[in-house]
Amino acid sequence: MALGLEGSANKLGAGIIKHSPDGTSVVLSNIRHTYITPPGEGFQPRDTALHHREWCLSVIQDALSQAGVPISGVDCICYTKGPGMGAPLQSVALVARTLSLLYDKPLVAVNHCVGHIEMGREITGAKNPVVLYVSGGNTQVIAYSRQCYRIFGETLDIAVGNCLDRFARVLNLSNNPSPGYNIEQKAKRGKRLMSLPYTTKGMDISLSGILTAVEAYTLDKRYRPDGLSQGAEDQDIITPADLCFSLQENVFAMLVEITERAMAHIGSREVLIVGGVGCNERLQEMMGIMASERGGQVFATDERFCIDNGIMIAQAGLLGFRMGHSTPIEKSTCTQRYRTDQVHVSWRV
Structure with a gap:
């Protein structure tokens, strides 16, 4: 079971997915909150990061509540490493690192693009x-x-x-x-x-x-x-x-x-x-x-599932985690440029 956290742009998402022994996946929760600006305006990195900090705890609590599991019950915490906007990425990564240290859970850094692909394939x-x-x-x-x-x-x-x-x-x-x-x-x-x-x-x-x-x-x-x-x-x-x-x-x-x-x-x-x-x-x-x-x-x-969400990060992260991949705290960084073809897709033959 994995908790996925997404915040590479103006969507803040948290989701929990469970992989059964027979290979099937079950979406337990998929909560999202969007930072919306007035008409005619885009969203700036600093303001978007502030939105994520304000709503992150609430979104994660809602995801855990909907899934009916405590955070101690998940096997890993997955977060978006990139690509995306720098400040929002860092805000969510900080939360992921904090949860990992508080509850002694492995971290898994996920490529945002691969998350989309793997969730699309699964659904x-x-x-x-x-x-x-x-x-x-x-x-x-x-x-x-x-x-x-x-x-x-x-x-x-x-x-x-x-x-x-x-x-x-x-x-x-x-x-x-x-x-x-x-x-x-x-x-x-x-x-x-x-x-x-x-x-x-x-x-x-x-x-x-x-x-x-x-x-x-x-x-x-x-x-x-x-x-x-x-x-x-x-x-x-x-x-x-x-x-x-x-x-x-x-x-x-x-x-x-x-x-x-x-x-x-x-x-x-x-x-x-x-x-x-x-x-x-x-x-x-x-x-x-x-x-x-x-x-x-x-x-x-x-x-x-097509709009940015936490469950796609949980899905891709859990696929990697099952193959033995995890991210040490000291390497749990973010990057605005992280190409799709830089990822080793070890879970596919």
């Missing part, structure tokens, strides 16, 4: 998929080989979640429950597909250009922030919904393209979408169309 039952990892800070196409998650392609500048979040701030959309979710809802009402850059470079993509281009449309004289036409002759108006729709369609098409290229390369018919942006129903739909045309299948989870 969906995907065997050996091409993984599309899309979140606020990461965009990668990944496949497993020889005890390592190999990165086939990635963003060359900003992550897809960061791209959507920044445009949500331009439109002054609410950050509750998340800016990406509100972009998705507004995109469902879009009717016009605007011309935007489409930048794939081999297996990689670039998103800064498309963000600049879609922001420029908000300065166009045809743009109507309220989405209302001012007359019968004004039929070519541009609305926020049109821009959200256009941004999603272009960015997601780029992601589908590089994912399909990876599928062809390794001969896989499975796609697993993980990370916060993986909750987007339009992305899942577009990926499903591509996969079905290849005779394949898409696997995805809902917001309980």
Whole structure:
């Protein structure tokens, strides 16, 4: 049994998972609290760290209470080593180290990206998929080989979640429950597909250009922030919904393209979408169309597991702990840069 603590960005999570002797996993609790800023504002590392310090004890107590186990009953304490924002990572790591010393429990440092992948594999039952990892800070196409998650392609500048979040701030959309979710809802009402850059470079993509281009449309004289036409002759108006729709369609098409290229390369018919942006129903739909045309299948989870959470850290940490891995207190550090392909995936053959 493991307690997992996640706090690499604005989501603070604690979860407890139990591995049975027959190999099955049971999620006993999965508690999360989100730091939400006013519309038009992002979250700063210092403020996010303060949020985590304020809520950490409450979130952990709720996780233990829901699971019905005392902290003395867990076998290890897992925490996010990275990647992520420095100050929030350090806040949660400090709590993990304190609990480890107080209750004499082994520590297990976990790669945030691998946590997403392993929780996705566990929940969906995907065997050996091409993984599309899309979140606020990461965009990668990944496949497993020889005890390592190999990165086939990635963003060359900003992550897809960061791209959507920044445009949500331009439109002054609410950050509750998340800016990406509100972009998705507004995109469902879009009717016009605007011309935007489409930048794939081999297996990689670039998103800064498309963000600049879609922001420029908000300065166009045809743009109507309220989405209302001012007359019968004004039929070519541009609305926020049109821009959200256009941004999603272009960015997601780029992601589908590089994912399909990876599928062809390794001969896989499975796609697993993980990370916060993986909750987007339009992305899942577009990926499903591509996969079905290849005779394949898409696997995805809902917001309980695709958005940052403590249970994914517990799952990945417990897999490593069962293989004999633990992290000495003196090496229980954090890092903002911790690539997926730096992890030795000893629990897979």
